[in-house]
Amino acid sequence: MSGYRRTMPLTGVVPFPEEFARRYRATGYWQDRTLGETLDEVCDRFAGRIAVHAGGADISYEKLGGRAHRLARSLLDIGLRPGDRVVVQLPNVAAFAYLHLACQRIGVIPVMALPVHRFREISQFVALSGAVACFIPDRYRDFDFREMAARIEGLRWTIVHGEPGPGNVSLSELLDREPASELPETWPDPMDPALFLLSGGTTGVPKLIPRLHNDYVYNTRMAASVCDIRPGDCLLDVLPIGHNLPLGCPGLQGFLFAGARTVLHPSTRAAEVFALIEKYRVTHIHLVPALLIRWLHDPALTGFDLSSVRVIQSGGQRLQPETRLLAERLLPGCTVQENFGMAEGLLMFVRLNDPAEVRLETVGRPVxxxxxxxxxxxxxxxxxxxxxxxxxxxxxxxxxxYFRSPEHNARAFTPDGFYRSGDLMRRHPSGNYVVEGRVKDLINRGGEKISAEEVENLLLGHPAVQNVACVPLPDEVLGERMCACVQLRQGVPAPSLADLTGFLRATEIASYKLPERLVFFDELPLSAIGKVSKKDLVSQLVAV
Incomplete structure (x- = not known):
C-alpha cells in the first residue's frame, strides 16, 4: 500500500474539532488506520485459524480475507467506487462478513439496515444517504425483498443474496467470478466514514450515524478489552448483525481483531441456538433481555451441553436482577455482563470483576x-x-x-459538542451508572427503539382517528410494548386494533413498530402547556 486516499470530506459529515483530534491521536486512541487495514491485517496474521462458522461451513481467516478481496474487485467491476454509499440489509450469513470486509477494502460505505425494515425505512435510508446500491436477501421470513427494492428510486444496482430477480445482480456470482479490476493501492482516509449506523431517533425521519474509521476501530478495541476475549473463544451472533452491538461492541469485529471465532446464525430459536453453542463451544453471546428470558424458560435448555458459555453480554434495555441471577444459576460458570451503549458512540460496561451487588444494580461505566x-x-x-x-x-x-441533519444537530448537541442522549441516569456510589428512564419519546420494545411520533403521524391519516398518542406500557419480557391511545372523530365507527395495524402495514413500515394494544379516550389528557400528557396516560393505563 502506498498510503491513504486524501479526499474532500463527505458533505454532511460533522468533523471532530482539530484540538480534540490532536489529543485523541496523541493518546493513541486514534492510530490513523482504517477498519479495512485492521481487518486485512488480522486475516493475514491468523490465516490458519477459523474466523467464522456460518450455515454449517467453517471459514478460515485466509478464506475470509481472500473471498472479501475477490468480492471487492467484483464490486469495482460493476461500477461501485470509493465513497459510494450502499444499503446493506442482509441477515446473519457468511455473505455479510465477506461483504463487510470487501466494502472496507475499497472505501464503499455501508448503511447498516436490518432485515425487519421495509419499503418506508429503506427508501428513506437511500434518499438520505444518496445510496447507489442495495444488498438484500431474495426472501427472508416470507418477505420478498426483490419486489420491495424494485420500487425504490435512486438505486443503480440491486444485489441479491439468493435468487436474483430481473435486472438484479447475484451476490453469489460476484463472490465466485474471476474479477478484472485490481484493488486500489491506497486506503480511504481514516477520518472518512467506515459505515453508517441507524439512530433510534424520536422523529419519523431516519438519522444516519457516520462512524469514522478512527473512531469505530477504537470503539471495537475498547469494547473487546473489557469482555475477556481469548484466542480460542467463540462468539454467538444471533442479533441482527447490522446493529452496533453484534457488529462492533465487540461483536464480529472484536472477535476478528482477537483472532477468535464467530458463529453467525439468522435465527434465535432456542433449540437451534443451544445446538450451536454445544457444537462450537461458544464462550460469549450477545443478546437482549427479552431473548435471554425466552431461552431461560425454554424446555430445550437442559438438553444440551452449554458449559462453555462464560460471558452473556446483555444490552438494548435494562436487565432485571432476577433474570441475571436466574441465568447465572442455570448456567454455572457464566457471568451476565450488562452494558449500556448507543450507536452514536459512548459505551458503558459492567466489569466482569465488579462486586456482585454492582453487577446487579448498574449498567457499567465508560470504557x-x-x-x-x-x-x-x-x-x-x-x-x-x-x-x-x-x-x-x-x-x-x-x-x-448526524449525517446531513443540521437542524436536528442544533438540538441534539450542546454548543461545546456534547451529545444529548435523552437517557436519564444517576451515578452509583461505585462509579458505575444506573438507567432511570429517558427524556426522548421512544418506546423500547425488546431493544428495538420505536419513534412514537412516527407511528402517531401515520395513524393520524386513518379516517377514524382525530388524535392519538402512542405510549409505552411495561412488559415483563420485552420491557415495553406500545399502546395506541386514540381519540375518535365524532360519528365514525371505532376501528379494531387489527384495523389500525392493517392500516399501518399498508404504509410498509417495520412490523416491530405496530401497536399491540388499543385504548379509546373521549379526550386525551393535556399538560399545563397544552400538550398531550403521556405520563398521565401511562399512569391511567397501568392502574387499570
Whole structure:
C-alpha cells in the first residue's frame, strides 16, 4: 500500500474539532488506520485459524480475507467506487462478513439496515444517504425483498443474496467470478466514514450515524478489552448483525481483531441456538433481555451441553436482577455482563470483576478514560452524585453530528459538542451508572427503539382517528410494548386494533413498530402547556 486516499470530506459529515483530534491521536486512541487495514491485517496474521462458522461451513481467516478481496474487485467491476454509499440489509450469513470486509477494502460505505425494515425505512435510508446500491436477501421470513427494492428510486444496482430477480445482480456470482479490476493501492482516509449506523431517533425521519474509521476501530478495541476475549473463544451472533452491538461492541469485529471465532446464525430459536453453542463451544453471546428470558424458560435448555458459555453480554434495555441471577444459576460458570451503549458512540460496561451487588444494580461505566459524561437537569446544570439527570456524552468515538441533519444537530448537541442522549441516569456510589428512564419519546420494545411520533403521524391519516398518542406500557419480557391511545372523530365507527395495524402495514413500515394494544379516550389528557400528557396516560393505563 502506498498510503491513504486524501479526499474532500463527505458533505454532511460533522468533523471532530482539530484540538480534540490532536489529543485523541496523541493518546493513541486514534492510530490513523482504517477498519479495512485492521481487518486485512488480522486475516493475514491468523490465516490458519477459523474466523467464522456460518450455515454449517467453517471459514478460515485466509478464506475470509481472500473471498472479501475477490468480492471487492467484483464490486469495482460493476461500477461501485470509493465513497459510494450502499444499503446493506442482509441477515446473519457468511455473505455479510465477506461483504463487510470487501466494502472496507475499497472505501464503499455501508448503511447498516436490518432485515425487519421495509419499503418506508429503506427508501428513506437511500434518499438520505444518496445510496447507489442495495444488498438484500431474495426472501427472508416470507418477505420478498426483490419486489420491495424494485420500487425504490435512486438505486443503480440491486444485489441479491439468493435468487436474483430481473435486472438484479447475484451476490453469489460476484463472490465466485474471476474479477478484472485490481484493488486500489491506497486506503480511504481514516477520518472518512467506515459505515453508517441507524439512530433510534424520536422523529419519523431516519438519522444516519457516520462512524469514522478512527473512531469505530477504537470503539471495537475498547469494547473487546473489557469482555475477556481469548484466542480460542467463540462468539454467538444471533442479533441482527447490522446493529452496533453484534457488529462492533465487540461483536464480529472484536472477535476478528482477537483472532477468535464467530458463529453467525439468522435465527434465535432456542433449540437451534443451544445446538450451536454445544457444537462450537461458544464462550460469549450477545443478546437482549427479552431473548435471554425466552431461552431461560425454554424446555430445550437442559438438553444440551452449554458449559462453555462464560460471558452473556446483555444490552438494548435494562436487565432485571432476577433474570441475571436466574441465568447465572442455570448456567454455572457464566457471568451476565450488562452494558449500556448507543450507536452514536459512548459505551458503558459492567466489569466482569465488579462486586456482585454492582453487577446487579448498574449498567457499567465508560470504557475510555476520555469519555466525558455529564448528567444534567432540565436547565442544563450538572446534578449532584446520586441525583437523576440527562446523560450528555463526548469522546473519541462519540459522533459530533448526524449525517446531513443540521437542524436536528442544533438540538441534539450542546454548543461545546456534547451529545444529548435523552437517557436519564444517576451515578452509583461505585462509579458505575444506573438507567432511570429517558427524556426522548421512544418506546423500547425488546431493544428495538420505536419513534412514537412516527407511528402517531401515520395513524393520524386513518379516517377514524382525530388524535392519538402512542405510549409505552411495561412488559415483563420485552420491557415495553406500545399502546395506541386514540381519540375518535365524532360519528365514525371505532376501528379494531387489527384495523389500525392493517392500516399501518399498508404504509410498509417495520412490523416491530405496530401497536399491540388499543385504548379509546373521549379526550386525551393535556399538560399545563397544552400538550398531550403521556405520563398521565401511562399512569391511567397501568392502574387499570
Amino acid at each position: 475510555c478514560p476520555d469519555d466525558e459524561v455529564r448528567l444534567v437537569d432540565e436547565d442544563g446544570h450538572d446534578v449532584a452524585d446520586g441525583e437523576v439527570g440527562e446523560l450528555l456524552a463526548r469522546g473519541p468515538y462519540t459522533l459530533r453530528g
